[in-house]
Amino acid sequence: MSETFTKAMARNIFYGGAVFFFLLFLGLTFDSMKALPKRDHRENITESVTRGKLIWETRNCVGCHTILGEGAYFAPELGNVYKRRGGDNGGAEFIKAWIQSQPTGVPGRRQMPQFHLNDQQLEDMVQFLKWTSEVNTGTWPPNIEG
Amino acid sequence: MQYKSQAVAKPYFIAAIALFVGQILFGLIMGYQYVVGDFLFPAIPFNVARMVHTNLLIVWLLFGFMGAAYYLIPEETETELYSPKLALITFWVFLAAGALTIVGYLMVPYATLAAMTGNDLLPTMGREFLEQPLPTKLGIVVVALSLLFNISMTVLKGRKTSISLVLLLGLWGLAVFFLFSFYNSHNLVLDKYFWWWTVHLWVEGVWELILGAMLAFVLIKITGVDREVIEKWLYVIIAMTLITGIIGTGHHYFWIGTPDYWQWFGSVFSALEPIPFFMMTVFAFNMVNRRRREHPNKAATLWALGTGVMAFLGAGVWGFLHTLAPVNYYTHGSQITAAHGHMAFYGAYVMVNLTMISYAMPMLRGRTANSGPAQTMEMWSFWLMTVSIVFITLFLTAAGILQIWLQRMGTNPMGFMDAQDQVRLFYWLREIAGFVFLTGLVLYIWSFFCKKGEAVKA
Numbered sequence: 001m002s003e004t005f006t007k008a009m010a011r012n013i014f015y016g017g018a019v020f021f022f023l024l025f026l027g028l029t030f031d032s033m034k035a036l037p038k039r040d041h042r043e044n045i046t047e048s049v050t051r052g053k054l055i056w057e058t059r060n061c062v063g064c065h066t067i068l069g070e071g072a073y074f075a076p077e078l079g080n081v082y083k084r085r086g087g088d089n090g091g092a093e094f095i096k097a098w099i100q101s102q103p104t105g106v107p108g109r110r111q112m113p114q115f116h117l118n119d120q121q122l123e124d125m126v127q128f129l130k131w132t133s134e135v136n137t138g139t140w141p142p143n144i145e146g
Numbered sequence: 147m148q149y150k151s152q153a154v155a156k157p158y159f160i161a162a163i164a165l166f167v168g169q170i171l172f173g174l175i176m177g178y179q180y181v182v183g184d185f186l187f188p189a190i191p192f193n194v195a196r197m198v199h200t201n202l203l204i205v206w207l208l209f210g211f212m213g214a215a216y217y218l219i220p221e222e223t224e225t226e227l228y229s230p231k232l233a234l235i236t237f238w239v240f241l242a243a244g245a246l247t248i249v250g251y252l253m254v255p256y257a258t259l260a261a262m263t264g265n266d267l268l269p270t271m272g273r274e275f276l277e278q279p280l281p282t283k284l285g286i287v288v289v290a291l292s293l294l295f296n297i298s299m300t301v302l303k304g305r306k307t308s309i310s311l312v313l314l315l316g317l318w319g320l321a322v323f324f325l326f327s328f329y330n331s332h333n334l335v336l337d338k339y340f341w342w343w344t345v346h347l348w349v350e351g352v353w354e355l356i357l358g359a360m361l362a363f364v365l366i367k368i369t370g371v372d373r374e375v376i377e378k379w380l381y382v383i384i385a386m387t388l389i390t391g392i393i394g395t396g397h398h399y400f401w402i403g404t405p406d407y408w409q410w411f412g413s414v415f416s417a418l419e420p421i422p423f424f425m426m427t428v429f430a431f432n433m434v435n436r437r438r439r440e441h442p443n444k445a446a447t448l449w450a451l452g453t454g455v456m457a458f459l460g461a462g463v464w465g466f467l468h469t470l471a472p473v474n475y476y477t478h479g480s481q482i483t484a485a486h487g488h489m490a491f492y493g494a495y496v497m498v499n500l501t502m503i504s505y506a507m508p509m510l511r512g513r514t515a516n517s518g519p520a521q522t523m524e525m526w527s528f529w530l531m532t533v534s535i536v537f538i539t540l541f542l543t544a545a546g547i548l549q550i551w552l553q554r555m556g557t558n559p560m561g562f563m564d565a566q567d568q569v570r571l572f573y574w575l576r577e578i579a580g581f582v583f584l585t586g587l588v589l590y591i592w593s594f595f596c597k598k599g600e601a602v603k604a
C-alpha cells in the first residue's frame with residue numbers, strides 16, 4: 001500500500017466505518033421491529049404456543065431438524081410440517097401421532113427419540129408448529145417438502 | 147519467550163488441542179449416523195453428538211484465543227501480564243465448566259439437564275450453538291470478564307500497539323455480543339433475529355478482529371516486516387470486515403419472517419464480505435514475500451499462509467456461493483450450509499489458532515523452533531487436515547446440490563428422507579475424508595513429541 005495512505009487514515013476509516021454501519025444496522029433493526037408484528041402474527045402467540053416453544057427448546061429438536069431453515073440438516077424441515085401433513089385437516093393429528101410413535105426402530109434408518117410428552121405437551125408442540133407455519137417467510141421454502 | 151508470564155498460555159493451548167480431538171471424534175460419530183441412522187441410538191442421539199461437536203469447537207477456539215491473548219499481549223505491551231495467577235485460575239474454571247457441560251450433555255437427557263440447571267428461570271437453552279445450560283453461559287461471561295480485566299490492565303500499564311488494541315477490541319466485542327445469548331423471546335422470529343447478533347456478529351464481525359490481530363502478530367515475528375506496514379494492513383482489513391459484515395447480517399434475514407428489504411441489504415453487503423478475506427490472503431503472502439529474515443519456524447509460516455488461503459476459500463468463496471437471496475432461497479438450510487460452515491470455521495478460526503500455537507508453543511518450550519523432522523511432521527499434518535477439509539467441503543457441496551435438485555426444484559419434489567437416501571454416497575465419502583482428517587490431527591499431536599533432530603535453540 002502506498003506511502004501517502006497512512007496507518008492513521010486506515011485507523012480512522014475503521015472507527016468511522018464501524019460506527020456508521022453499526023448505527024445504520026440499529027436503524028434498520030428499529031424499522032424491522034416496527035414491521036414485524038404484521039409478518040410474525042404475534043397476536044396468535046397463545047400461552048400454548050409459548051409453552052410449545054419451550055418444549056421445542058428443552059428437547060433440542062433443533063439438534064436434528066431445521067426450523068425456517070436454521071438448525072441441523074439431519075431430519076426434515078419443521079417450519080412448515082403442520083401444513084405439509086395436512087394443515088387444519090390432519091396436521092395436528094399427524095404431528096402428535098408421529099411424536100408418540102418414535103423411534104421407528106427401522107434398522108439403519110435415522111432415528112428420532114421418544115420424548116414421553118403428555119397430551120397437553122403434544123398439543124402445545126402442535127400449536128407452536130402451527131403458529132410457525134403461519135409466519136410470513138417470503139414464500140420460503142420453495143415447496144412443501146421444505 | 148521474552149516474558150515469564152507468557153507461560154500461562156501453555157495450558158490454554160494444550161487444552162485447546164485436547165478438546166479439538168474430542169470435537170473430531172464426535173464429528174465422526176455424526177458422519178456415521180448420517181449413513182447408518184441408528185448407530186449408537188439411543189445412547190448418543192444425533193442431536194447430542196452435534197451439541198458436543200459444535201460446543202467443543204467453540205470452546206476450544208475460545209481457549210485458543212485466550213491463550214493467544216495471554217501470549218501476545220505481554221510481548222506487544224512489553225510488560226508482564228497484570229495477573230498470571232488470575233489467568234491460571236480462569237483456565238481451570240473454564241476447563242471445569244466446559245467439561246461438566248459436555249458430561250451433562252452425554253449423561254443426562256437434555257430436558258432433565260434444563261430442569262436441573264434453572265432453564266425455567268431464564269430459558270436460553272435449546273438453540274443452535276447456544277445449547278449451554280444457564281450456569282455455563284454465566285461461567286463463560288465470568289471467564290471473559292476475567293480475561294478482559296487481565297488483558298486491559300496489562301495494556302493500560304504497557305506499550306499500546308495497534309495489534310494489542312485490535313485484539314482487545316475483538317475480545318470485548320466477543321463478550322458484548324455473547325450477551326445476546328441471554329435474550330430469548332417466546333416469539334421465534336425475534337429469538338432468531340437476535341440469535342444472529344451472537345452468531346453472525348461473532349464469526350463475521352468481532353472474531354475477525356481477533357483473527358487479524360493474531361495473524362498480524364505472527365507475521366511480524368516470522369517476517370520481520372516493519373510494524374507500521376503490517377498494522378496499516380490490519381486496520382484496512384478490519385475496516386472492510388465491519389463495513390461489510392455488520393449489515394451483512396442481513397443474509398440471515400431473508401426467510402425468517404423479517405421484512406423483504408433485507409434481501410437487498412443482506413445480498414449486497416454480504417456479497418462484499420469476501421473482500422476482507424481476500425485482503426488477508428494477499429496480506430499474508432505479501433508479508434512473507436517481503437520478509438527481512440529467515441525465521442527457522444517454517445511450519446508456522448505455512449500455517450499463516452494457509453490461514454489466508456483457506457479463510458478466503460471457506461468464508462469468502464463458499465460464503466459468496468450461497469449469499470445472494472435468489473440463490474439462498476434454494477440453498478438455505480441444506481448441506482451447502484454445512485459445507486460452508488466446515489471450511490469457513492476451519493480455514494479462519496481453526497487455522498489461525500494452529501498458526502499461533504505453531505509459532506508460540508516452541509517458544510513456550512524454550513526454543514525458537516522445533517527440529518527439522520518435527521516440523522516436517524507438522525507440515526504433513528497441515529496438508530492432511532487441510533486437504534481433508536477441502537474434500538469434506540466438496541462432498542457436502544455435491545450432496546447439497548443433489549439434495550436441492552431432488553427436494554426443492556422441479557414439479558415432483560422428493561421428500562427429505564428420500565432425497566437423503568439418494569445422496570448417501572457423498573456422505574460415505576465425507577466420512578472417509580473425516581478419518582483422513584483424524585489421521586492428520588493425530589500426526590499433528592505426534593509432532594509435539596518428535597524426538598528426532600535438534601531443536602533450534604532460543
Ligand code: HEM
Nearest residue numbers: 072073074173174176177483484487488491492496580583
Ligand atoms: C473431520 C471430521 C468431521 C466430520 C465427520 C464432521 C461432521 C459434522 C456433521 C455430521 C455435522 C452436522 C451437520 C448437520 O447439522 O446435519 C457437523 C456440524 C458442524 N461441524 Fe463438523 N465434522 C467434522 C469436522 C469439523 C471441523 C474440523 C470443524 C471446524 C472447523 C467442524 C465444524 C462444524 C460446524 C461449525 C458445524 C455446524 C454446521 C452448521 O450448522 O452449518 N466440523 N459436522
Ligand code: HEM
Nearest residue numbers: 349397416419461465466468469478479483487490491494
Ligand atoms: C470465518 C467466517 C465465517 C464462518 C466461521 C461462517 C460460518 C457459518 C456457519 C457455521 C453457518 C451456519 C449457521 C447455521 O447453522 O445456521 C453459516 C451460514 C451462512 N454463511 Fe457463513 N461463515 C463465515 C463467513 C461467511 C461469509 C464471508 C459469507 C458471505 C460471503 C457467509 C455466508 C453465509 C450464509 C449466506 C449463511 C446462511 C446459510 C443458510 O441460509 O443456510 N459466511 N456460516
Ligand SMILES: [Fe+2]
Nearest residue numbers: 346350395397
Ligand atoms: Fe453470516
